[in-house]
Amino acid sequence: MDGLVPSGSVPRFLVDATGWDLAILAVGVTTVALAILGLTGRGWGIGATFVALAIALPTVPVVFDLPWPSLPFAALAIAVAAYVLSTHVKLPASQLSILTIVAVICCGTGLTGSLASRGATLAALTVLSIGTLTGGLLGASTARRATGWLLSSATVTGLVTATAFAADLPTGRLPYGIVAVAALFLALASARTPLTGPATWAAEASGHLVALAAVATATAVSVKTVATTISTPAIVLVIYGALLGLLAVRAAPDDDADRLLTSKRWYTAGSITAAFAAYWLLLADARVSVIEVYTVPFALATLLAGWLELRRRPTLSSWTAYGPGLCLLLLPPLAQILLTEDEPLRRLGLGVASIAILLLGTRQRFQAPVVVATIMLVVQTGYEITLLWTLVPSWLPLAIGGVLLLTLGATFEKRRRDLRRLAGAITDMR
Structure with a gap:
């Protein structure tokens, strides 16, 4: 199989007619096109000419008994000519519409007919790639050049793909x-x-x-x-x-x-x-399988980008600059700790990282590092307490909790003032 159909099964042409019949048909089609041209005026000349060519030129290979793939190549020639003309010459919208329709129909017909062999497919895609690239580089208007770039990307990609398959x-x-x-x-x-x-x-x-x-x-x-x-x-x-x-x-x-x-x-x-x-x-x-290997480099890059943006815009909020990076740095290992057991190194590393971030945030008076690190330390402390609960006598945590409640109750007013000052200090941070 050389193309889309088995080798040797591709007919020369699917039309059983004599040369004179097809010649008469071509003359008749051309006459009709010229009649349309005469009725509609000279403004339709180019469109009517390409309509006549699209109908009459594909009959030439049959009339002269030319071998395949002359018929699909004739259709491709009309399609490329119509496209190049529509992109390089300033024409009325009506004629552009006609040329576009002719180019699309002839391109589809010619490309489909050339798929029966590898060589014909590559030749057809090469012609289409050159034509569309010409439209992208040398189009008469911005819209036509933009269309040419989009079309040429599809045709060149198709050419590369077909070449890869043809070369096995x-x-x-x-x-x-x-x-x-x-x-x-x-x-x-x-x-x-x-x-x-x-x-x-x-x-x-x-x-x-x-x-x-x-x-x-x-x-x-x-x-x-x-x-x-x-x-x-x-x-x-x-x-x-x-x-x-x-x-x-x-x-x-x-x-x-x-x-x-x-x-x-x-x-x-x-x-x-x-x-x-x-x-x-x-x-x-x-x-x-170590999750930090995936997340830490990206988190550090995000923090670096936030630091650079904060240098460029000093009024930027620390949540915008550092919030995403901090969450990406601290949340994945915290989730891994809460979902799995026996992770002492990860727990120690997360605690040290949270304390370091808290100290840096406090020194620079950045709200996001202070709040995020504090939340991490509170959650991790609670998790460590639950682990410790299973290792000590059951009465000891209750006794410690009672002592803490008595202490807090005795110094409630002072603790409330401290909490207010702490909340004010955090609010004043950037």
């Missing part, structure tokens, strides 16, 4: 080819000047969509193929993260610095996220 490459290699297409489109978008505008955004969006398709393909391949490990999507994520990092450090024009500074932050965050996702996949592939 291992399925684990396909995601690398797709992510290379993403790198190509992101590079082309970065080479555009200016770096803003719908066309450039469409080029970048095409690259990101193709990169996500590469990640999805790598994940599907790793799940379906036993021979391919989970390292394949991890490597693809590392490549995508590197591409995002390169986008974050590219030069920015002075006329739109604020917007590009925001985009740099998003690209940096995306690059870090992709890197950590790859890191987690590699840990899972290595069967690492």
Whole structure:
């Protein structure tokens, strides 16, 4: 089997007619198209011409008994010509609609007809890729260039995929080819000047969509193929993260610095996220079960990002800057402690970390570290007391609790004033 159907079963043509019959049909169709042109005026000339070509030109291979795949290639030639003309020439909306319809119908017909063999499929996708890339690079308007970028990303990705299957490459290699297409489109978008505008955004969006398709393909391949490990999507994520990092450090024009500074932050965050996702996949592939190995590096990166943002905006709340990182740092080990037993090292490490965070937060007068660390210490202290309860005589905790209640009752007013001062001090923190 060379394509979608068995070799040797592809008919030359599905039309049983003589050359004269088809020639007469072509002449009749052309006459009708010219009649429509005469009735509607010159403004419809290009659209009527392509309608006539779309109907008459596919009959030429049959009339002259040309071998397959001349018929689907004739349809593809009409589709590419109609698309290139619609993207490079300023035409009325009515003619653009006609050319779009002709291009879509002829493209579908030609591409479907070329799927019967590998060579024809690759040739068809190559022609379509060149045509759509031309529209993205040289389109007459912003909307047409943006459309060209989106279409070309699909055709080039299809070409790479078809090439991989035609060359009988291992399925684990396909995601690398797709992510290379993403790198190509992101590079082309970065080479555009200016770096803003719908066309450039469409080029970048095409690259990101193709990169996500590469990640999805790598994940599907790793799940379906036993021979391919989970390292394949991890490597693809590392490549995508590197591409995002390169986008974050590219030069920015002075006329739109604020917007590009925001985009740099998003690209940096995306690059870090992709890197950590790859890191987690590699840990899972290595069967690492220690939860802190997964969470602590990402939590530290989140805290570092919050510290940098707090330096840039001194009025920023500590909850916004440090809250997510602290929760990510302390909550997973606390949950592990509460759900499992015999975790002395984890309990000791969490207690030391909570005390250190509490002291640092108190010194810097940051509300989020003080509150989060205090809650962690209270919960952990309660957990340790419940463990201690089972190791001592049952009357001892009751006696200690009674002594504490008597002490608190005797100094209730003083303790209430202390609590008010503590609440005021915490409220005054940033």
